[in-house]
Amino acid sequence: xxxxxxxxxxxxxxxxxxxxxxxxxxxxxxxxxxxxxxxxxxxxxxxxxxxxxxxxxxxxxxxxxxxxxxxxxxxxxxxxxxxxxxxxxx
Amino acid sequence: xxxxxxxxxxxxxxxxxxxxxxxxxxxxxxxxxxxxxxxxxxxxxxxxxxxxxxxxxxxxxxxxxxxxxxxxxxxxxxxxxxxxxxxxxxxxxxxxxxxxxxxxxxxxxxxxxxxxxxxxxxxxxxxxxxxxxxxxxxxxxxxxxxxxxxxxxxxxxxxxxxxxxxxxxxxxxxxxxxxxxxxxxxxxxxxxxxxxxxxxxxxxxxxxxxxxxxxxxxxxxxxxxxxxxxxxxxxxxxxxxxxxxxxxxxxxxxxxxxxxxxxxxxxxxxxxxxxxxxxxxxxxxxxxxxxxxxxxxxxxxxxxxxxxxxxxxxxxxxxxxxxxxxxxxxxxxxxxxxxxxxxxxxxxxxxxxxxxxxxxxxxxxxxxxxxxxxxxxxxxxxxxxxxxxxxxxxxxxxxxxxxxxxxxxxxxxxxxxxxxxxxxxxxxxxxxxxxxxxxxxxxxxxxxxxxxxxxx
Numbered sequence: 215x216x217x218x219x220x221x222x223x224x225x226x227x228x229x230x231x232x233x234x235x236x237x238x239x240x241x242x243x244x245x246x247x248x249x250x251x252x253x254x255x256x257x258x259x260x261x262x263x264x265x266x267x268x269x270x271x272x273x274x275x276x277x278x279x280x281x282x283x284x285x286x287x288x289x290x291x292x293x294x295x296x297x298x299x300x301x302x303x304x
Numbered sequence: 305x306x307x308x309x310x311x312x313x314x315x316x317x318x319x320x321x322x323x324x325x326x327x328x329x330x331x332x333x334x335x336x337x338x339x340x341x342x343x344x345x346x347x348x349x350x351x352x353x354x355x356x357x358x359x360x361x362x363x364x365x366x367x368x369x370x371x372x373x374x375x376x377x378x379x380x381x382x383x384x385x386x387x388x389x390x391x392x393x394x395x396x397x398x399x400x401x402x403x404x405x406x407x408x409x410x411x412x413x414x415x416x417x418x419x420x421x422x423x424x425x426x427x428x429x430x431x432x433x434x435x436x437x438x439x440x441x442x443x444x445x446x447x448x449x450x451x452x453x454x455x456x457x458x459x460x461x462x463x464x465x466x467x468x469x470x471x472x473x474x475x476x477x478x479x480x481x482x483x484x485x486x487x488x489x490x491x492x493x494x495x496x497x498x499x500x501x502x503x504x505x506x507x508x509x510x511x512x513x514x515x516x517x518x519x520x521x522x523x524x525x526x527x528x529x530x531x532x533x534x535x536x537x538x539x540x541x542x543x544x545x546x547x548x549x550x551x552x553x554x555x556x557x558x559x560x561x562x563x564x565x566x567x568x569x570x571x572x573x574x575x576x577x578x579x580x581x582x583x584x585x586x587x588x589x590x591x592x593x594x595x596x597x598x599x600x601x602x603x604x605x606x607x608x609x610x611x612x613x614x615x616x617x618x619x620x621x622x623x624x625x626x627x628x629x630x631x632x633x634x635x636x637x638x639x640x641x642x643x644x645x646x647x648x649x650x651x652x653x654x655x656x657x658x659x660x661x662x663x664x665x666x667x668x669x670x671x672x673x674x675x676x677x678x679x680x681x682x683x684x685x686x687x688x689x690x691x692x693x694x695x696x697x698x699x700x701x702x703x704x705x706x707x708x709x710x711x712x713x714x715x716x717x718x719x720x721x722x723x724x725x726x727x728x729x730x731x732x733x734x735x736x737x738x739x740x741x742x743x744x745x746x747x748x749x750x751x752x753x754x755x756x757x758x759x760x
Contacts, residue, residue, distance in 0.1 A: 215450075218448060218451065218452050219447060220443070220447055220449055220475070221473075222353065242350050250448075254431055255431045255534075259429070260680075264430070265431050266429060268438070269429075269677070269720075270420065270437065271438030271439075271442055272419060272435075274564070275719065275720055276678065279715070279751075292335065
């Protein structure tokens with residue numbers, strides 16, 4: 215899956231790293247938007263049932279937690295991307 | 305009186321407005337950076353879209369709530385980006401920007417809103433499946449579509465609204481499947497005509513989708529969402545029982561709304577099962593006052609009634625709190641609010657009858673399907689728990705099923721799996737849905753870092 219940008223794409227670019235690899239999103243994006251415009255999932259279920267990519271987008275389902283250097287475990291859908299963030303999905 | 309308002313959607317904003325007008329300076333808390341709630345969620349900073357683009361026919365209301373919220377920030381003790389993770393007598397346990405704080409308040413008005421209610425469908429945990437609310441937030445707040453070719457499965461006004469919003473945004477809508485048959489909606493039409501404007505808007509949405517050539521199935525059922533690592537297609541059954549496979553790369557899924565009422569639960573408010581909504585709701589006296597001392601509820605968190613009702617209910621609950629603290633109440637204003645609130649229940653009941661939760665489908669969730677996505681608990685495990693012959697008997701209610709299977713024990717605290725788990729359990733036990741109860745709330749209502757909690 216990949217999110218499709220439809221509006222407000224003229225915002226300044228914001229670089230970050232995803233699992234150590236350089237990636238790019240836009241200023242003002244949440245981590246969930248930033249990750250899913252670059253990759254197809256945000257986490258892997260601890261129970262062996264595969265990849266997850268968030269679900270509710272409103273801070274309720276808690277299914278989009280990632281690791282952010284300096285912040286620790288972070289909910290992607292409600293956390294704004296800061297330029298230079300190092301995000302890990304595992 | 306030290307009063308706190310939790311939530312900054314339509315209900316919370318109007319509650320704070322009244323409190324400020326009556327000379328109070330409430331603590332006002334929301335997880336978001338600005339007010340508006342989910343219905344009027346503000347767009348990403350730097351947006352070039354207008355309020356009309358973002359909120360459609362509700363643009364004027366959204367702008368009014370935003371302007372009011374901006375004005376009330378200075379007049380209140382505004383705490384944005386703050387989670388209330390527990391409610392104790394006279395104390396709100398909060399967490400914000402890495403810092404824990406217990407905030408004192410004699411009275412608390414809970415305006416905690418609602419979220420999508422789910423029917424577990426095989427494959428619903430695949431990347432690319434989002435709630436209808438999530439699909440809408442992606443589009444409106446973040447300017448992204450959840451995919452390039454999207455199927456919408458569910459029931460309720462939001463199903464048709466979000467599908468139309470995607471269509472209007474230029475996204476290919478592969479399918480709209482409503483589990484409610486047309487005749488069920490038609491039967492409720494008389495009641496819906498109590499609000500002709502809203503009813504008309506709904507009909508217009510369906511007509512627009514059909515005119516645009518979108519494939520629409522009413523009275524059908526989702527069979528599975530399929531794909532290896534992400535959504536590739538959905539399989540659905542139409543009313544005649546024929547199966548159809550529809551290619552898509554994302555799915556919006558939702559079957560009405562449920563209250564976000566964990567804090568009212570922790571505060572000790574009793575709950576009752578509301579059969580029309582098929583939801584558990586905190587009890588209150590019609591003004592928002594719950595039997596729990598100093599605890600008030602308003603808006604969708606007190607039972608689904610929509611944004612317009614939430615504005616009235618938030619204001620009304622604030623007056624109830626003011627009256628209980630011995631403050632002066634503006635009688636004419638309270639009477640106006642009460643009149644407005646009295647008009648709403650018949651329309652809401654008709655809406656619930658028009659789009660019922662597909663309880664029979666939930667009860668038939670295939671054994672291998674994940675119900676609790678936090679703990680990967682399947683429908684089959686729940687049925688086993690119901691049959692289990694433990695010393696103390698099988699799981700005769702949901703909290704016991706939780707102890708046996710971990711359903712609802714994960715990070716989301718049963719927000720998603722609670723309603724379908726109850727349906728599956730009730731069907732397995734052969735009892736009524738209300739008899740299996742509801743998952744009790746536990747603090748923290750959302751995850752907080754362990755060191756922060758330990759420091760409390």
